[in-house]
Amino acid sequence: MSVTTDSIFQGSYEKSRLSRLFIARNIGLFILLVTFSWFIKGTQVNTQVVLPSVFLLWLFLLVAQWILLQQLKPNVWNLLFQLCSDFILIGVLIFSSGGIASPLVFLLGVIIIIAGAQARVLLVLTTAVLAAMTYLIAIYIYAASQHTAITDEHTLKILLQTSLFFLAGGIMALIARRHSNLQQAEHSATKAHKKLQALNKQILYTMQEGMVFLDDRLYIHDYNPAAQTLLNLQSNCRGKALHTILHTSSDMLYRIMKSDCQSFKSEQKNGDEHLLFNLVHIRGEQNMWLMTIVNITETRNLEQKLAEQDKLASLGQMASMLAHEIRNPMQSIAQAVELMGLQQPNNNLERIVTDEISRLNRLVSDMLNYASPLQPHVQHVSILKLLQTSVAHIDLNNQYQIQINCPDLRINIDPDHFRLVTDNLIRNAVHASPEPASIILTFKHHKNTWSFNVRDHGKGIHGVMRKKLFEPFQTNRKQGTGLGLATVWQVCQVNGWRITLDETIHDGSCFVITSQPNSPQQGENRKQHG
Numbered sequence: 001m002s003v004t005t006d007s008i009f010q011g012s013y014e015k016s017r018l019s020r021l022f023i024a025r026n027i028g029l030f031i032l033l034v035t036f037s038w039f040i041k042g043t044q045v046n047t048q049v050v051l052p053s054v055f056l057l058w059l060f061l062l063v064a065q066w067i068l069l070q071q072l073k074p075n076v077w078n079l080l081f082q083l084c085s086d087f088i089l090i091g092v093l094i095f096s097s098g099g100i101a102s103p104l105v106f107l108l109g110v111i112i113i114i115a116g117a118q119a120r121v122l123l124v125l126t127t128a129v130l131a132a133m134t135y136l137i138a139i140y141i142y143a144a145s146q147h148t149a150i151t152d153e154h155t156l157k158i159l160l161q162t163s164l165f166f167l168a169g170g171i172m173a174l175i176a177r178r179h180s181n182l183q184q185a186e187h188s189a190t191k192a193h194k195k196l197q198a199l200n201k202q203i204l205y206t207m208q209e210g211m212v213f214l215d216d217r218l219y220i221h222d223y224n225p226a227a228q229t230l231l232n233l234q235s236n237c238r239g240k241a242l243h244t245i246l247h248t249s250s251d252m253l254y255r256i257m258k259s260d261c262q263s264f265k266s267e268q269k270n271g272d273e274h275l276l277f278n279l280v281h282i283r284g285e286q287n288m289w290l291m292t293i294v295n296i297t298e299t300r301n302l303e304q305k306l307a308e309q310d311k312l313a314s315l316g317q318m319a320s321m322l323a324h325e326i327r328n329p330m331q332s333i334a335q336a337v338e339l340m341g342l343q344q345p346n347n348n349l350e351r352i353v354t355d356e357i358s359r360l361n362r363l364v365s366d367m368l369n370y371a372s373p374l375q376p377h378v379q380h381v382s383i384l385k386l387l388q389t390s391v392a393h394i395d396l397n398n399q400y401q402i403q404i405n406c407p408d409l410r411i412n413i414d415p416d417h418f419r420l421v422t423d424n425l426i427r428n429a430v431h432a433s434p435e436p437a438s439i440i441l442t443f444k445h446h447k448n449t450w451s452f453n454v455r456d457h458g459k460g461i462h463g464v465m466r467k468k469l470f471e472p473f474q475t476n477r478k479q480g481t482g483l484g485l486a487t488v489w490q491v492c493q494v495n496g497w498r499i500t501l502d503e504t505i506h507d508g509s510c511f512v513i514t515s516q517p518n519s520p521q522q523g524e525n526r527k528q529h530g
Contacts, residue, residue, distance in 0.1 A: 015069070021082070022069060053092075076123055086111050091137060210294075212290075233245065264279040265278050274296050399436065424485065425511050435457070438458075449517060471486060472486040
């Protein structure tokens with residue numbers, strides 16, 4: 001298993017940290033050299049040789065450290081080289097100042113302490129070993145150069161001094177381990193905090209709800225992009241008062257700020273959008289306010305539609321009850337008018353009353369058909385007979401000469417619903433083109449579907465009416481109720497049919513009804529064919 005050099009000493013260093021240590025060490029070494037030069041003036045040391053040599057060595061090591069610091073990636077090996085340079089220089093100083101009797105031996109312990117402050121356990125132990133080796137090399141070379149023997153007393157002192165180096169290294173290693181654990185814990189906490197900050201920022205910037213942070217004076221501190229979009233902020237609004245962007249009374253906001261309320265809600269309309277503002281007081285060291293902005297336009301539109309539907313439902317129920325109550329007296333009136341007409345030689349008045357009663361009866365029938373719930377009841381019937389019956393019901397005297405193009409076949413369909421559709425479409429076609437032979441009914445049957453066309457040759461349907469064709473109470477006729485095509489559309493939806501207006505027809509109009517393959521009637525057809 002291979003181990004990288006950085007992992008041995010637990011990672012890399014910051015260049016700025018090594019640079020500061022480099023400057024501080026060399027300033028201390030320079031002061032030490034100046035003190036050393038003053039100290040050896042009264043000794044037997046040849047200052048003319050030793051001092052220049054020591055200063056040249058220091059300058060050489062200084063340049064080497066600087067080059068290494070600039071050229072190589074800052075790591076613990078770089079720091080170890082700096083400390084080794086200190087050992088070399090201090091070793092020379094110990095040799096020059098008396099060997100085992102040198103007062104500068106304590107500087108080796110200072111280097112161990114410096115290494116311990118770097119929170120690298122192995123670096124501290126390595127430094128302790130190097131300090132002991134430097135001390136032994138310096139005193140033994142000095143003894144050899146002076147031709148002096150190492151006595152038992154000297155040996156005991158050497159053992160005691162090296163033991164102190166290793167003891168200092170062990171103590172500093174424990175301190176370095178503790179320092180390292182604290183640094184790792186701090187690094188992990190900082191990393192987790194940065195991740196949490198990034199996550200919070202990402203959540204804040206991806207939220208659909210607008211968020212605005214305010215200070216204790218209700219001045220804008222920060223906001224997310226959703227708030228900028230909802231409020232249509234074109235420029236940086238940080239530092240501006242809240243009432244300048246909300247167009248709200250500053251006195252009201254001041255009362256909110258001075259009161260003890262924890263939250264305040266307000267709804268405003270910004271163009272076509274409805275915005276809900278919620279201002280919440282966040283009590284803490286900074287004493288801030290948080291304002292959330294929610295677009296509730298869809299909610300308000302839905303509430304309005306539901307209210308309109310409830311109103312229409314109530315109107316439908318009332319109209320249905322009224323139609324039921326009107327139909328019975330109308331039938332009695334029609335019978336009475338008919339009996340009265342038999343006794344009068346001139347029945348013009350009876351005919352007028354009968355026509356108006358028929359018109360009211362159609363109006364009531366249309367309202368009942370539109371308001372009544374629809375449930376298909378499929379039967380196996382002849383489609384040709386249904387069309388013929390519908391035409392005979394509307395054109396009793398065959399004055400319109402309605403053409404029917406339909407094969408004689410039987411399909412599964414709800415006959416009442418189909419008659420309701422054909423009666424309304426044929427009646428509209430008769431009113432649109434009353435000329436004879438101008439209305440054509442076409443029924444085509446395919447494998448799984450069928451289509452039914454009602455074509456007239458009238459004036460057609462204008463563009464405005466095309467958009468509201470199947471909406472209730474929309475009509476071009478003065479005597480129309482506007483419920484015929486709405487009822488047709490409702491019946492088609494219940495039965496799974498599709499009704500459209502042929503856009504390619506310009507001479508009159510053509511309604512096309514097609515069955516869908518998945519409609520209930522088609523399902524029954526497939527069973528019958530199977």
